[in-house]
Amino acid sequence: MDPGEHGSPGGAANSATMPGKADIVAPMTIAPSLEECALQLREEGWVTVPEVFTGSQLDALREGLAIALDAARAEGQILFREGVDVNDRSLRVLHLLDQHPAFRDMVEHRTVRDLVSSVLGNQYLLSSLSANISLPGSESMGMHNDLMAVLPEPWLAPYGTNLFICLDDMDEENGATRYLPGSHRFTTNDMASDDDLRRTVPIPASAGSIVAMDGRLWHTSGANRSADRPRRILIAFFVASFIRTQYNWGALLPDPVKGAASSSLRQLLGLDEGNMGVRLGYAAFSGTKQGVDPHAH
Secondary structure, eight states, X not given: OOTTOOOOOOSOXXXXXXXXXXXXXXXXXXXXXXXXXHHHHHHHSEEEETTSSOHHHHHHHHHHHHHHHHHHHHTTOXXXXXXXXXXXXXXXXXXXXXXXXXXXXXHTOHHHHHHHHHHHTTOEEEEEEEEEEEOTTOOOOOOBOSGGGTSOSOOOSOOEEEEEEESSOBOTTBTOOEEOTTGGGOOSGGGOOGGGGGGOEEOOBOTTOEXXXXXXXXXXXXXXXXXXXXXXXXXXXXXXXXXOOSSOHHHHXXXXXXXXXXXXXXXXXXXXXXXXXXXXXXXXXXXXXXTOOXXXX
């Protein structure tokens, strides 16, 4: 199951920290330094880093997605994930890493690695890399967090981080990602409610920007109400090294891609050591018996 392939659980809402208006919009401007961005990610559960990918880098990512989409259609892959998305105006391309070198460069980008390390430390894996294309007329999917795809509740520490790389400008009109403020402190499903969608806040971002989220943060795709503006995002989900990845990279990737991979990419994909490389001193274990975020001291 890819990040986002979840339903909307019921239960009592924890509304103490939730906004009362649905028209609040997350700010476009963010902390100027990467250190401050990392701090916001840990404390608020999300952050936008503007225009990380520009020029030829952004063009290559767009080209790579077009190639991957054509390949998926040629192979007869199911692009509309029934039960995940509401209608076929939302497309999901699930296997990207071997489709274009730009995707492999992207997951090794310094800003990407620094953001993930700020939450997970130095021991983590790429769980999956996919894309969501929200076409005009697409609807919001169910509220969810991404950690539930790889780890059962209770979620006591930030064991996952999801990065959305925007290939288009995204705003409320064309389906910007919406998040539930404070929900990265939820530890169980029953802390969420079916009423939470109206409390969500859209995150506008420009093309080439990264929206990074704590894996526990509850969110959803926005509905695309534009006339002609698709919203394309790449979704890179990273998890702590002791968690099984959603994709079996060793089986999925062609041998030439694995053979050409750098040592750091092989480590990121778990191609060599696997879980044998996990140290018991993993930093995020600290304080988990009490359900305490190790960064919230």
